Amino acid sequence: MTTQLALLHATETADSLGAMGKIEVKKFFGGAGLVLGGVYFGFIMKGTLYLRTDSETRPRFEALALAPFSYATRAGRVTVASYYEAPAEAREDAHVLLDWAREAYAAALRTRRPAAARARRSRTALA
Template sequence: MSGADSEYLAELFAGFGPVSVRRMFSGAGVFADGLMIALVVDGVIFLKADEETIPQFEGEGQSPFSYQRKGGRRTIMSYWRMPERLYDDPDELAVWARRSMAVAQRSGAKARRPKSILKKPALKKKSAAKKSARKPTRKRR
Protein backbone atom coordinates (compact mmCIF):
# COMPACT_ATOMS: atom_id res chain seq x y z
CA MET A 1 0.00 0.00 0.00
CA SER A 2 1.64 3.20 -1.15
CA GLY A 3 1.37 6.67 0.31
CA ALA A 4 -0.84 7.63 -2.63
CA ASP A 5 -3.21 4.78 -1.79
CA SER A 6 -3.38 5.93 1.83
CA GLU A 7 -4.12 9.48 0.70
CA TYR A 8 -6.84 8.20 -1.64
CA LEU A 9 -8.49 6.24 1.20
CA ALA A 10 -8.29 9.22 3.57
CA GLU A 11 -9.93 11.37 0.89
CA LEU A 12 -12.57 8.72 0.16
CA PHE A 13 -13.51 8.50 3.87
CA ALA A 14 -13.27 12.29 4.44
CA GLY A 15 -17.06 12.64 4.74
CA PHE A 16 -16.96 10.14 7.61
CA GLY A 17 -14.05 11.75 9.44
CA PRO A 18 -10.34 11.26 9.93
CA VAL A 19 -9.02 7.75 9.30
CA SER A 20 -5.59 6.19 9.37
CA VAL A 21 -4.39 3.42 7.09
CA ARG A 22 -2.06 0.68 8.31
CA ARG A 23 -0.42 -2.00 6.23
CA MET A 24 -1.47 -5.54 7.05
CA PHE A 25 -0.46 -8.88 5.57
CA SER A 26 -1.60 -8.59 1.94
CA GLY A 27 -3.53 -5.35 2.24
CA ALA A 28 -4.35 -2.57 4.66
CA GLY A 29 -6.70 -1.72 7.48
CA VAL A 30 -8.67 1.52 7.72
CA PHE A 31 -8.88 2.72 11.33
CA ALA A 32 -10.96 5.38 13.08
CA ASP A 33 -10.40 6.15 16.77
CA GLY A 34 -8.18 3.08 17.04
CA LEU A 35 -10.87 0.72 15.70
CA MET A 36 -10.60 -1.08 12.38
CA ILE A 37 -13.64 -0.26 10.27
CA ALA A 38 -12.49 -1.46 6.85
CA LEU A 39 -10.11 -3.86 5.16
CA VAL A 40 -8.50 -3.17 1.78
CA VAL A 41 -7.26 -6.13 -0.28
CA ASP A 42 -6.18 -5.88 -3.92
CA GLY A 43 -7.79 -2.44 -4.19
CA VAL A 44 -11.17 -3.67 -2.94
CA ILE A 45 -12.66 -2.16 0.23
CA PHE A 46 -14.49 -4.39 2.69
CA LEU A 47 -16.46 -2.75 5.53
CA LYS A 48 -16.88 -4.29 9.00
CA ALA A 49 -20.29 -5.92 9.40
CA ASP A 50 -22.30 -7.95 11.90
CA GLU A 51 -25.73 -9.57 12.13
CA GLU A 52 -27.39 -6.13 12.20
CA THR A 53 -25.70 -4.78 9.05
CA ILE A 54 -25.13 -7.92 6.94
CA PRO A 55 -28.67 -7.74 5.45
CA GLN A 56 -27.80 -4.33 3.97
CA PHE A 57 -24.74 -5.80 2.25
CA GLU A 58 -26.76 -8.79 1.04
CA GLY A 59 -29.42 -6.41 -0.30
CA GLU A 60 -26.70 -4.78 -2.39
CA GLY A 61 -25.54 -8.19 -3.68
CA GLN A 62 -22.24 -8.06 -1.78
CA SER A 63 -20.25 -10.91 -0.24
CA PRO A 64 -17.95 -11.31 2.77
CA PHE A 65 -14.16 -11.28 2.57
CA SER A 66 -12.73 -14.78 2.79
CA TYR A 67 -9.37 -16.42 2.33
CA GLN A 68 -8.01 -19.93 2.16
CA ARG A 69 -5.78 -21.15 4.97
CA LYS A 70 -2.77 -23.41 4.54
CA GLY A 71 -4.77 -26.55 5.26
CA GLY A 72 -7.22 -25.66 2.50
CA ARG A 73 -9.95 -24.53 4.86
CA ARG A 74 -11.74 -21.30 3.87
CA THR A 75 -12.09 -18.61 6.52
CA ILE A 76 -14.85 -16.00 6.27
CA MET A 77 -14.29 -12.72 8.08
CA SER A 78 -16.68 -10.05 9.35
CA TYR A 79 -15.81 -7.66 6.52
CA TRP A 80 -18.15 -7.34 3.53
CA ARG A 81 -17.39 -5.90 0.10
CA MET A 82 -18.32 -2.24 -0.14
CA PRO A 83 -20.95 -1.54 -2.83
CA GLU A 84 -19.37 -0.02 -5.97
CA ARG A 85 -21.75 2.95 -5.96
CA LEU A 86 -20.22 4.20 -2.68
CA TYR A 87 -16.90 4.98 -4.41
CA ASP A 88 -18.69 7.86 -6.18
CA ASP A 89 -20.99 8.92 -3.33
CA PRO A 90 -18.98 10.25 -0.35
CA ASP A 91 -22.09 11.16 1.66
CA GLU A 92 -23.53 7.65 1.40
CA LEU A 93 -20.09 6.15 2.07
CA ALA A 94 -19.97 8.19 5.30
CA VAL A 95 -23.28 6.60 6.37
CA TRP A 96 -21.93 3.09 5.71
CA ALA A 97 -18.62 3.93 7.45
CA ARG A 98 -20.53 5.10 10.54
CA ARG A 99 -22.37 1.76 10.57
CA SER A 100 -19.03 -0.05 10.36
CA MET A 101 -17.73 2.06 13.23
CA ALA A 102 -20.78 1.10 15.30
CA VAL A 103 -20.13 -2.58 14.48
CA ALA A 104 -16.50 -2.23 15.61
CA GLN A 105 -17.65 -0.60 18.86
CA ARG A 106 -20.27 -3.29 19.49
CA SER A 107 -17.83 -6.09 18.85
CA GLY A 108 -15.51 -4.70 21.48
CA ALA A 109 -12.72 -4.44 18.96
CA LYS A 110 -9.88 -2.52 20.51
CA ALA A 111 -6.66 -1.16 19.17
CA ARG A 112 -3.82 -3.60 19.65
CA ARG A 113 -1.83 -3.11 22.78
CA PRO A 114 1.91 -3.70 22.84
CA LYS A 115 2.75 -7.29 23.71
CA SER A 116 4.59 -6.23 26.84
CA ILE A 117 1.32 -5.01 28.32
CA LEU A 118 -0.45 -8.24 27.46
CA LYS A 119 2.06 -10.46 29.23
CA LYS A 120 1.41 -11.04 32.88
CA PRO A 121 4.44 -11.37 35.12
CA ALA A 122 5.16 -14.90 36.20
CA LEU A 123 4.13 -15.59 39.75
CA LYS A 124 6.82 -16.95 42.01
CA LYS A 125 5.85 -20.14 43.70
CA LYS A 126 6.35 -20.19 47.40
CA SER A 127 8.34 -23.16 48.46
CA ALA A 128 6.90 -25.14 51.29
CA ALA A 129 8.61 -24.19 54.51
CA LYS A 130 10.47 -27.07 56.04
CA LYS A 131 9.20 -27.90 59.43
CA SER A 132 12.05 -29.01 61.57
CA ALA A 133 11.58 -30.39 65.01
CA ARG A 134 12.96 -27.91 67.44
CA LYS A 135 14.76 -29.24 70.38
CA PRO A 136 13.88 -27.63 73.63
CA THR A 137 16.70 -25.44 74.86
CA ARG A 138 18.21 -26.15 78.26
CA LYS A 139 19.35 -23.59 80.63
CA ARG A 140 23.02 -23.82 81.36
CA ARG A 141 24.23 -23.80 84.86
Protein backbone atom coordinates (compact mmCIF):
# COMPACT_ATOMS: atom_id res chain seq x y z
CA MET A 1 0.00 0.00 0.00
CA THR A 2 1.39 3.38 -0.97
CA THR A 3 1.45 6.39 1.30
CA GLN A 4 -1.37 7.93 -0.79
CA LEU A 5 -3.57 4.88 -0.22
CA ALA A 6 -2.71 4.89 3.49
CA LEU A 7 -3.70 8.58 3.69
CA LEU A 8 -6.99 7.81 1.94
CA HIS A 9 -7.71 4.87 4.26
CA ALA A 10 -6.79 6.99 7.29
CA THR A 11 -9.08 9.80 6.10
CA GLU A 12 -11.98 7.35 5.79
CA THR A 13 -11.18 6.00 9.26
CA ALA A 14 -10.99 9.52 10.71
CA ASP A 15 -14.34 10.37 9.15
CA SER A 16 -15.94 7.32 10.77
CA LEU A 17 -14.53 8.46 14.14
CA GLY A 18 -16.10 11.91 13.93
CA ALA A 19 -17.80 11.46 17.32
CA MET A 20 -14.35 11.78 18.92
CA GLY A 21 -13.79 15.25 17.48
CA LYS A 22 -11.67 16.64 14.64
CA ILE A 23 -9.14 13.93 13.83
CA GLU A 24 -6.21 15.00 11.69
CA VAL A 25 -4.54 12.64 9.25
CA LYS A 26 -0.79 13.13 8.94
CA LYS A 27 1.94 11.37 7.00
CA PHE A 28 3.55 8.85 9.32
CA PHE A 29 6.72 7.27 7.91
CA GLY A 30 5.37 5.11 5.05
CA GLY A 31 1.78 5.33 6.25
CA ALA A 32 -0.70 7.74 7.79
CA GLY A 33 -1.24 8.73 11.41
CA LEU A 34 -4.47 9.51 13.26
CA VAL A 35 -4.09 12.56 15.52
CA LEU A 36 -6.56 14.09 17.97
CA GLY A 37 -5.61 17.23 19.85
CA GLY A 38 -1.98 16.83 18.84
CA VAL A 39 -1.86 13.25 20.15
CA TYR A 40 -1.18 10.29 17.85
CA PHE A 41 -3.44 7.38 18.81
CA GLY A 42 -3.31 5.23 15.70
CA PHE A 43 -1.85 4.80 12.27
CA ILE A 44 -2.30 2.84 9.08
CA MET A 45 0.68 1.05 7.64
CA LYS A 46 0.56 -1.37 4.70
CA GLY A 47 -3.24 -1.54 4.89
CA THR A 48 -3.40 -2.36 8.59
CA LEU A 49 -4.83 -0.10 11.30
CA TYR A 50 -2.73 -0.02 14.47
CA LEU A 51 -3.98 1.50 17.72
CA ARG A 52 -2.06 2.88 20.71
CA THR A 53 -1.85 0.63 23.75
CA ASP A 54 -0.47 0.84 27.24
CA SER A 55 -0.23 -1.54 30.18
CA GLU A 56 -3.95 -1.04 30.84
CA THR A 57 -5.22 -1.81 27.32
CA ARG A 58 -2.57 -4.16 25.91
CA PRO A 59 -4.05 -7.29 27.58
CA ARG A 60 -7.28 -6.80 25.61
CA PHE A 61 -5.33 -6.88 22.34
CA GLU A 62 -3.27 -9.86 23.47
CA ALA A 63 -6.40 -11.77 24.54
CA LEU A 64 -7.61 -11.55 20.94
CA ALA A 65 -4.19 -12.71 19.65
CA LEU A 66 -3.67 -9.40 17.83
CA ALA A 67 -0.13 -8.60 16.74
CA PRO A 68 1.94 -5.61 17.75
CA PHE A 69 3.35 -3.40 15.01
CA SER A 70 6.70 -4.66 13.77
CA TYR A 71 9.09 -3.93 10.95
CA ALA A 72 12.25 -5.43 9.52
CA THR A 73 15.70 -3.89 9.72
CA ARG A 74 19.08 -5.18 8.61
CA ALA A 75 19.71 -6.27 12.18
CA GLY A 76 16.41 -8.15 12.47
CA ARG A 77 12.79 -7.56 13.32
CA VAL A 78 11.76 -4.68 15.61
CA THR A 79 8.51 -4.96 17.56
CA VAL A 80 6.72 -1.85 18.81
CA ALA A 81 4.56 -2.98 21.72
CA SER A 82 2.85 0.39 22.08
CA TYR A 83 0.79 -0.15 18.90
CA TYR A 84 -1.28 -3.25 18.10
CA GLU A 85 -3.37 -4.10 15.08
CA ALA A 86 -7.07 -3.32 15.41
CA PRO A 87 -9.40 -6.31 15.60
CA ALA A 88 -11.33 -7.32 12.48
CA GLU A 89 -14.60 -6.50 14.21
CA ALA A 90 -13.47 -2.87 14.61
CA ARG A 91 -12.62 -2.66 10.92
CA GLU A 92 -16.11 -3.92 10.04
CA ASP A 93 -18.30 -2.01 12.52
CA ALA A 94 -17.98 1.77 13.02
CA HIS A 95 -19.41 1.62 16.57
CA VAL A 96 -16.89 -1.01 17.61
CA LEU A 97 -14.09 0.98 15.95
CA LEU A 98 -15.14 4.05 17.92
CA ASP A 99 -14.86 2.14 21.22
CA TRP A 100 -11.40 0.83 20.36
CA ALA A 101 -10.24 4.24 19.11
CA ARG A 102 -11.42 5.95 22.30
CA GLU A 103 -9.43 3.44 24.34
CA ALA A 104 -6.40 4.00 22.11
CA TYR A 105 -6.67 7.76 22.57
CA ALA A 106 -6.97 7.33 26.35
CA ALA A 107 -3.87 5.11 26.31
CA ALA A 108 -2.00 7.73 24.28
CA LEU A 109 -2.95 10.40 26.82
CA ARG A 110 -1.87 8.23 29.77
CA THR A 111 1.53 7.55 28.22
CA ARG A 112 2.17 11.08 26.95
CA ARG A 113 5.26 12.78 28.34
CA PRO A 114 4.66 16.05 30.18
CA ALA A 115 5.07 19.17 28.04
CA ALA A 116 8.19 20.29 29.96
CA ALA A 117 9.96 17.01 29.14
CA ARG A 118 9.03 17.33 25.46
CA ALA A 119 10.34 20.91 25.35
CA ARG A 120 13.56 19.92 27.10
CA ARG A 121 14.09 17.09 24.63
CA SER A 122 13.51 19.46 21.67
CA ARG A 123 16.01 22.00 23.01
CA THR A 124 18.57 19.25 23.59
CA ALA A 125 18.13 17.98 20.02
CA LEU A 126 18.75 21.50 18.68
CA ALA A 127 21.94 22.03 20.71
